[in-house]
Amino acid sequence: MAFTNQQLERYSRHILLREFGTKGQKKLLESKVLIIGAGGLGSPAAMYLAAAGVGAIGLADDDRVDLSNLQRQILHATADLGKPKVQSGAETILAINPEVKVNLHPGLVKADNVLSLIEPYDFVLDGTDNFSAKFLINDACVIARKPFSHAGIIRFQGQLLTYLPGQGPCYRCLFLKPPPPEAIPTCRQAGVIGAMAGVIGCLQALETIKCLTGLGKPLTGFLVTFEALGMDFRKIKVPARADCPVCGPRPTILAPEDYDPPACDLKNP
Amino acid sequence: MSQKKEPPQAQGKVDVTDVVCPMTFVKTKVALDDLDPGQILSIRINDGEPIRNVPQSLKEDGHLVLGLNDNGDGTYELVVKKGQDR
Numbered sequence A: 001m002a003f004t005n006q007q008l009e010r011y012s013r014h015i016l017l018r019e020f021g022t023k024g025q026k027k028l029l030e031s032k033v034l035i036i037g038a039g040g041l042g043s044p045a046a047m048y049l050a051a052a053g054v055g056a057i058g059l060a061d062d063d064r065v066d067l068s069n070l071q072r073q074i075l076h077a078t079a080d081l082g083k084p085k086v087q088s089g090a091e092t093i094l095a096i097n098p099e100v101k102v103n104l105h106p107g108l109v110k111a112d113n114v115l116s117l118i119e120p121y122d123f124v125l126d127g128t129d130n131f132s133a134k135f136l137i138n139d140a141c142v143i144a145r146k147p148f149s150h151a152g153i154i155r156f157q158g159q160l161l162t163y164l165p166g167q168g169p170c171y172r173c174l175f176l177k178p179p180p181p182e183a184i185p186t187c188r189q190a191g192v193i194g195a196m197a198g199v200i201g202c203l204q205a206l207e208t209i210k211c212l213t214g215l216g217k218p219l220t221g222f223l224v225t226f227e228a229l230g231m232d233f234r235k236i237k238v239p240a241r242a243d244c245p246v247c248g249p250r251p252t253i254l255a256p257e258d259y260d261p262p263a264c265d266l267k268n269p
Numbered sequence B: 001m002s003q004k005k006e007p008p009q010a011q012g013k014v015d016v017t018d019v020v021c022p023m024t025f026v027k028t029k030v031a032l033d034d035l036d037p038g039q040i041l042s043i044r045i046n047d048g049e050p051i052r053n054v055p056q057s058l059k060e061d062g063h064l065v066l067g068l069n070d071n072g073d074g075t076y077e078l079v080v081k082k083g084q085d086r
Helices: A005-010 A021-029 A042-052 A085-096 A114-118 A131-143 A194-213 B023-033 B049-060
Strands: A032-036 A056-060 A101-105 A123-126 A148-154 A157-163 A222-227 A232-237 B012-015 B040-046 B064-070 B075-081
Touching: A005 B023, A021 A194, A021 B023, A032 A042, A042 A056, A042 A085, A042 A123, A042 A194, A056 A085, A085 A101, A114 A131, A123 A131, A123 A194, A131 A148, A131 A157, A148 A194, A157 A194, A194 A222, B012 B023, B023 B040, B023 B049, B040 B049, B049 B064, B049 B075
Parallel strands: A032 A056, A032 A123, A056 A101, A123 A148, B012 B040
Antiparallel strands: A148 A157, A157 A222, A222 A232, B040 B075, B064 B075
């Protein structure tokens, strides 16, 4: 493909980077990324990936924009209250960069649809807010050999890791199974500093861009944790589990499975 | 000062006098994409900021600046040999 003059100007700051250049930009323009969760993490990730010129962005979210989302979910604005998040998100993406093809996936991501959902995409970005979704996405991506970025945020803390096919650890190597429903407070109960979503979601966007373009070293084999009050970033080496039930040599999880819906999905508990 | 040499035959040509920095270098990079390492690109470039920036950026990217010829109309011909891909 040849760049138009407008593309050269829009993406000039990428093209100027020696390591990135026109090659990296072409790869982005031909890439397809699925963002599951158009919320705190998915918002900055979607906006930066759209601005960066990722060719197609899929947004998967079954929720509508709520007033309590707006403290951190910057894909959505006050005028979007009540809209499906995928619709509001698509509008923001196209306002930033009308060249992006946006695919809307407004349903709930579940064991029976996750594999077909992720299939057309080159990279999956987990921007969900609950353990059942995170394990589901992990298992589906490992089984389908799809690279993905995991992240989670709560209170003043965030974490992320990147999984590449055949290169553990996966999320399940670190956290074997979802915690019991009441063990960990959800975002709704515990709170989260809004800008934390920005920090970690942007790191996910960076990891996505690195993986799509082959730039640098992806965050595989490590977990990065960030604690905002002390401004502590830590990069922790984490091994793959030899007996991981999904990415290990003798897997016992051969298909994605659903877990109990998280407490924070219950309406007006 | 130096003896005027016949410039080597260029395999590619680009005119960046219609844009300002940093688009001058962006256009130059795109033109270099079409060449193989070792091939020559002739760049028509404005005096001033472009002539201060583009040769420097080319060197930083690993290309070899072979010469600069004054076109006599406020523009220059910058001749560069493409470096190895990296």
